[in-house]
Amino acid sequence: SQKIEQNSEALNIQEGKTATLTCNYTNYSPAYLQWYRQDPGRGPVFLLLIRENEKEKRKERLKVTFDTTLKQSLFHITASQPADSATYLCALPPAGGYQKVTFGIGTKLQVIP
Amino acid sequence: SQTIHQWPATLVQPVGSPLSLECTVEGTSNPNLYWYRQAAGRGLQLLFYSVGIGQISSEVPQNLSASRPQDRQFILSSKKLLLSDSGFYLCAWTGGNEKLFFGSGTQLSVL
Numbered sequence: 511s512q513k514i515e516q517n518s519e520a521l522n523i524q525e526g527k528t529a530t531l532t533c534n535y536t537n538y539s540p541a542y543l544q545w546y547r548q549d550p551g552r553g554p555v556f557l558l559l560i561r562e563n564e565k566e567k568r569k570e571r572l573k574v575t576f577d578t579t580l581k582q583s584l585f586h587i588t589a590s591q592p593a594d595s596a597t598y599l600c601a602l603p604p605a606g607g608y609q610k611v612t613f614g615i616g617t618k619l620q621v622i623p
Numbered sequence: 624s625q626t627i628h629q630w631p632a633t634l635v636q637p638v639g640s641p642l643s644l645e646c647t648v649e650g651t652s653n654p655n656l657y658w659y660r661q662a663a664g665r666g667l668q669l670l671f672y673s674v675g676i677g678q679i680s681s682e683v684p685q686n687l688s689a690s691r692p693q694d695r696q697f698i699l700s701s702k703k704l705l706l707s708d709s710g711f712y713l714c715a716w717t718g719g720n721e722k723l724f725f726g727s728g729t730q731l732s733v734l
Contacts (some may be wrong), residue, residue, distance in 0.1 A: 553728050554713075562680075593722060601723075610669055610682065611723060614666060
């Protein structure tokens with residue numbers, strides 16, 4: 511089965527800097543990859559989806575890259591703000607469908623004023 | 624617009640007691656519905672998903688069960704809770720595309 515690896519340790523960065531989070535996966539080639547944001551005590555919120563034929567996708571201050579050779583996605587937040595502090599989850603569909611999405615453990619981002 | 628309702632927000636139950644968590648979706652029809660659990664310090668674990676009324680797929684053997692009595696209603700149940708059932712339970716839906724929309728979650732503490 512597919513395995514997703516995210517750095518489960520917290521990432522602390524200074525306000526205004528770019529935060530970069532990593533998602534690595536093994537054992538298969540997903541058709542797409544998603545990133546979600548989760549605040550404490552809340553459900554995850556969808557942020558971005560990138561497909562296997564896309565190298566990069568942007569949404570406002572967010573940028574996601576997808577390297578199918580390295581089996582890795584990078585999630586960037588530019589000009590980070592304290593309000594960006596949250597846990598960010600990487601998610602992958604199973605081979606051949608989307609019903610059983612698997613989530614990484616998430617990386618907790620803390621933006622320091 | 625579509626909304627998802629999940630209740631209760633918090634629940635404290637003794638070991639051996641029954642459980643019933645309910646989730647309803649508004650503003651869409653024939654959604655795919657999901658129950659996830661998130662234990663402290665761990666990732667989201669898919670428990671059940673449903674593609675239609677009465678159609679339930681179980682992902683993890685456990686003492687939990689799920690039912691979908693109506694198109695937009697998904698219920699998570701247990702006859703006898705275990706300590707290990709404690710966690711944050713999340714209901715989610717998709718409308719035929721890849722994006723998952725989550726409810727606000729239920730924090731369950733089994734004591």
